[in-house]
Amino acid sequence: MTLQGVRALVTGANQGFGEAVARRYVQEGARVFLCARNAARLDESGRALQALAASPDMVQWMPADVSRPADVEAMVAAAVSAFGGLDVLVCNAGVYGPKGPIETVDWQEWSDAITINLGGAVLCCRAALPHMRAQGHGAIVLLSGGGATKPMPFLSAYAASKAALVRFGETLAEEVADAGITVNAVAPGALNTRLLDEVLDAGAERVGEAFYAQALKQKASGGTPLDRGAELCAFLASPAARGVSGRLISAVWDPWAELPQLAEQLRGSDIYTLRRIVPEDRGKQWGTPS
Incomplete structure (x- = not known):
């Protein structure tokens, strides 16, 4: 099992992709702390994962809203207390937000989506980083998606927040590069x-x-099968991926299992990052601005 002994915190883990990631981590031998807003569904997911674990105490959980600083601080403190530390943070909790033209959607719903998708992940990183820095290692996985790399008309809060989240991950990766902490974003399909x-x-x-x-x-x-992205999240949490950081990686299209062998080339490139495309990148010569 590739995550034997790893201590992980997964947000939005009571259903869907977050639950699939938590399950994969448990199957790989990790101790996993789950959080989500819906307490009843979280209890159900937690008990199901406990049944898969080698020992029930390897799976713990508590309800939390990642958009609330107090909830995040309490959640991270509880995870560290339960497992004696924190090696991996998976920021999966997120919403689509309001749907429709920007001039007609509810402003509070739009703002709330930014707060959850971007602010919630940043709050989790802020709370987890001191523990990771103290132990000299850690891995942070941010859940991106299609919203980060292409326009999504009528889902502007989702698209804006996910693009911002990926750039935050690239920035944070450089901030913590000397602390033994990796930061990557995942597009699960x-x-x-x-x-x-x-x-x-x-x-x-x-x-x-x-x-x-x-x-x-x-x-x-x-x-796309949920397990495909969950497998990538397990890889990024494993020792094999410690040379890979600051990247947006597609579970479906990228040869991520080969990245450790390409880590040196990645380090000096902008591959798997968000960048502005200029005319020369597309074989165009549009002149020099005066």
Whole structure:
């Protein structure tokens, strides 16, 4: 088991992809602390994962809202107390936010989505980093997705927050490079989770004809298996990935299992990062600004 003895905290772990990541970690031998807002569903998920663990005390949990600083501080403190430290943080908790044109969506809902998706992850990192710095190692995994790398009309809060989250991860990776801590973002693929159901429930009139048609097709096809992204999250939590940091990695399209052998080349490049494309990158010569 590649995560034997690893102590991990996974947010948004009571359903969907977060639960799949937590399950994979347990199967790989990690001790896992779960958090989510829905306490009843969290209890159900926690007990199911305890049944998979070598010992029930290897899985602990508590309800928490990552957008609330006090909740985050209490959650991280509880995880450190339960396991004697923290090696891995997976920031998975997130929402789509309001759906529709920016001039008509509810402003508070839009702002709340930014606070949860971006602010919640930053708060978790702020709380976890002192413990990781003190022990001289750690791994942080941020959940990105399609919103970080392409426009998502009518889902502007989600797209803006995920793009910001990836750039935060790149920045944080450089801040903690000398502390033995890696920071990476993961694009797990097109998942059939509650977020997809939200899009289908909203309808084409709120999310746009193209995105709605894409969602219908994804629902019918089954989407990307949750285990694929969970496997990547386990890899990034393992000792094998310690040379990989500051990257946005696709579980579906990138040869991530080979990255440790390419770590030196990655270190000096902008591969798997967010960057501005200039005309020369596309074979265009548009002149020099005066």
